Amino acid sequence: MTIISLMGGCSDAPPEGYAKGVYLLLDTSGTYTKELTKAQQLINYMLAMMEPGDTFAVARIDSGSFSEKDIVAKVVLDSRPSIANKQKREFAAQVEAFVTTVKSSSYTDISGGLLQGIEYLNEAKVGNKTIMIYSDLKEELPKGFVRDFDLVLDGFTVQALNVTKLRADNENPQEYLDRLSHWSEKVVLGGGNWLVINDLDKPEALAL
């Protein structure tokens, strides 16, 4: 029995209980594109913190984000540290290429991106699932797009990063607060944990 359990423990199946999965959504709409350089630093930091077996994906929030083509880079880090380091370098290069060549999108489909993130991390079968949204959290959908659904976020942590204040927020801060509470409510109702981190200089704030 012990040998069988040991063999089972040593199988090639992914370690569901221990691996971390992070899906980072980057807002590329309008003026927020300027914030992407900061986002790149954040991604590099996250990459340095990732361990073999972890899953990391960076996707853009486009006009219609519920699509595979919006994933900028994704990786499941190899169990060997040397290979994992190589994968991290390639990942960082892909992100850099994206940040330098990114074009602004007209709309911001946060719900679609979230749904894509949930599907991706569920498929990755990781133990610790985190979706990070690097955005001002203002959703704008093209005409005809419907995003009227409930999110299923059991076991997920959703972190809103660098939620910048818009000009309208300055005029009426309530809009900013309403935006935050809308997404918080949506995440919590879906069974997930909600966090807002605006000071990215604190590394402990991004601890997974």
Next chain:
Amino acid sequence: MAIDTSLALNSWGTFLVLLLGGTLILYLAREPAHKAIRALFEGLHAGLRLAAKALQRTRLLIAERNREVLLAQGREQAERELEKEFFEISKFVQRDLGGYPQLQRQMQEQVTRIQDDYERSREVPIPEPDWLDAVESIAKMKNGENPTTASDKILAQVHSSATQQHKENLAAYRKESAVRHRILQTITPFWRKLAYSVDEVGDRLKEIITRSQNIDSQMLRFNDIIAGTDKAERALKASAITQFLIAALVTAIAIGGAFFNFHLIALPMSEMVGSVQRVGGVKVADLAALVIISLEVSAGIFLLESLRITKLFPLIGSMDDRIRRTIMVSAATVLIVLASTESALAFMRDQIAGDLANLRASLAGAEAEATVVAGGISEWIPLAANMILGFILPLALTMVAIPLEYLLQTGRSVFGSLIEILLSAVAIVLRMLAGVIRQLSKVVINFYDLLIAAPLWVEMVIRKSRKNTDEDNKYAGSTDLSRTQTIKE
């Protein structure tokens, strides 16, 4: 059905009825209640006393067992030490005193040679010259005869011959003296050698005396242990505690070394077996590193066992010498191979850590600074230190078998003593608790009586009045009797 207590208490009538009814019931049930309380507390008291006695009995049994174990271990150790001493003295006698006849012969030879040389160096007196009588005769002639120049010539000739002979004799004497001196000079080393031999014999005899004194003291200790005296037990206990503490300290240091060793090879092991898979929440790479360290410790134990330094596995010590040597060589080979592997892993660890540091630096945009530092002294010294430690630590870990053996041997008596103390303490606490419970029963009974103080007071008053009445009646009865007797008289 729920009862509204607050309502009931608010109603004074109900409260009074309940109070009086309750007091009356308590008063009526006083005797059985007292008995029940007394029985309950007595039962608890008896139970605790019984438990305390049982613990004391167990403590005595354990103490007896500890004593037997301690004496047995002490006897075994004393036997081992005595055996070692006898072996040493036997080896000494065979090695050093076994050659004594030869030494004696050498000394006799040296004495003989010294005697011979001394004889040879003895001075032989020079014989008187034969012509002295002739000189005397010629001298006499000078007085009686005609003194002529013939005698002068003869005397001159004799003088000349005597001088010549004196010179020759002096030369011969000097030559002989030189020979004698040379002979005496050759005696000196023999004297020295003889003196050295005598000193050597003296030293050896002194060592024998020291060893025999040592054996005497050990025999006394051994006899004490065999007799099972308290003195021997106390000495063994103190020795066991000291050895246990020292062994525990050394084992803790060894565990620290193993911990350091583990961190040295855990990262490179993840490069070999992967760092993702887990068994029971522990990474397989970490387990693999632990297995390697355990193998090293096991190989070390087998090596020391086969060398008969430790006796954790008596079977190995009692094996045939050829098999024992095979085990020794195998264990040593395994150790060397594992130590070399660890050294290589330490090298790999340095490479991986360097790669990771470079990656982090490049991700943080500090590539320029990283390349400047690369290849410096700060890089190869840690690498060399890692590799050396990777090789030495496994070999050092083999020595853990010695403190481990002491820890296991002395642990029995030390833990036995601790259990004894613990049992004794618990027994005392139980006895104290039993005493407290006995007193508590009196307190509870008095408290019960306090609750029914009113009816008890009434009872006391009634009894008192009844007693007075009885006494009055008795007094009246006795007065009537005396009056009747008086009338009769």
